[in-house]
Amino acid sequence: MVGLAERAARAAGELVHRGRPERLEVMATKSSATDVVTAMDTASEELLVRLLRDARPDDGVLGEEGGATGGTSGITWVVDPIDGTVNYLYGLPGYAVSVAAVVGAGAPEERPDPRTWTAVAGCVHDPVSGRTWTATRGGGARLDGAPLAGPADVPLGEALVGTGFGYTPQRRAAQARVLSGVLPHVRDVRRSGVASLDLCSVGSGWLDAYYERGLQPWDHAAGALVAQEAGAVVRGLAPDEPASERFCLAAAPALAARLGDLVAGLDPLREEEAPAAPGA
Structure with missing residues (x-):
């Protein structure tokens, strides 16, 4: 197959x-x-x-x-x-x-x-x-x-983290709020706009971690398997929750736990009101 x-x-x-x-x-x-x-x-x-x-x-x-x-x-x-x-x-x-x-x-x-x-x-x-x-x-x-070596289990403060954003104003506002809480605690953040490649980048060790809310099944089905088989944990918001549209996080085991705790504390499931347009 x-x-x-x-x-x-x-x-x-x-x-x-x-x-x-x-x-x-x-x-x-x-x-x-x-x-x-x-x-x-x-x-x-x-x-x-x-x-x-x-x-x-x-x-x-x-x-x-x-x-x-x-x-x-x-x-x-x-x-x-x-x-x-x-x-x-x-x-x-x-x-x-x-x-x-x-x-x-x-x-x-x-x-x-x-x-x-x-x-x-x-x-x-x-x-x-x-x-x-x-x-x-x-x-x-x-x-x-060539076999993948997988992600390094780096400290949270040294992690290069990938993420992505949804397509509705409410979802983007919520994700911006979470991102502002994540940024001070990690090395830096990248946004490619391609969830499958971000997950493969975790498996390849090019990103230390990746998280996103709102992924559809086709966004992560293959990429999550690549990351998992390379040694990453791929999970939902809770440690025992599978990745889904609700939330997806991928990283080496210890980093997944630390980043997961940080993101969970920022309440990523809470949606915001749509921001008003400039001049409205």
């Missing part, structure tokens, strides 16, 4: 990288006017679904743009056709294709839930750099075929 995930992710990556027009148009929006979909998102997902269903017709598929299609095998493919669509729209180099196979996702007619599934194989492919991360449950994680 990891071979199929990699082949599909590479094919979709070539499509979106080579097929990107000079000028991209927004085709639709999702959660807000700033949460966009391009025609290439849809084309990439259609290619992924076709490749996966041709190879494994009994499996289910959950895609960001097309929703869920049921299967009978007990395996569901969770795909993100372009993770980092806003970067892609603006011509920035940070985006990826993410493909993961999960089990225990629930009944075929139900939307797969990250809190109940177990990812068993995954691939995150960066079409711009050509880097490709793969992982299998219990089989380790690799970058371009």
Whole structure:
């Protein structure tokens, strides 16, 4: 399955990288006017679904743009056709294709839930750099075929931490409040706009930790497996809570505990009122 995930992710990556027009148009929006979909998102997902269903017709598929299609095998493919669509729209180099196979996702007619599934194989492919991360449950994680060493368990004050922001004003306001409480306690913060690559960066040791509220299943299915198989803890807000839309945190074990305590104390689940527009 990891071979199929990699082949599909590479094919979709070539499509979106080579097929990107000079000028991209927004085709639709999702959660807000700033949460966009391009025609290439849809084309990439259609290619992924076709490749996966041709190879494994009994499996289910959950895609960001097309929703869920049921299967009978007990395996569901969770795909993100372009993770980092806003970067892609603006011509920035940070985006990826993410493909993961999960089990225990629930009944075929139900939307797969990250809190109940177990990812068993995954691939995150960066079409711009050509880097490709793969992982299998219990089989380790690799970058371009080389085993990952994993994140260092550094003190909180020396940690380089990745994070991300949502697309609604209320969510952004809450995340800004939490970030202002985190910044004084860590080395620095990075924001790439690509959750799958951030999780792979933790697995590669390029980030010491990553946290975010509001990730969708396709955002973290493959990247979380890469981080876990490289030695990171991937969890929700509480130590025994699985990563989900509610919260996701990834780091080496001791750092995950320290950063988790810090973030939990900042009440990241409390949403704010939408800030007033300038001049309103």
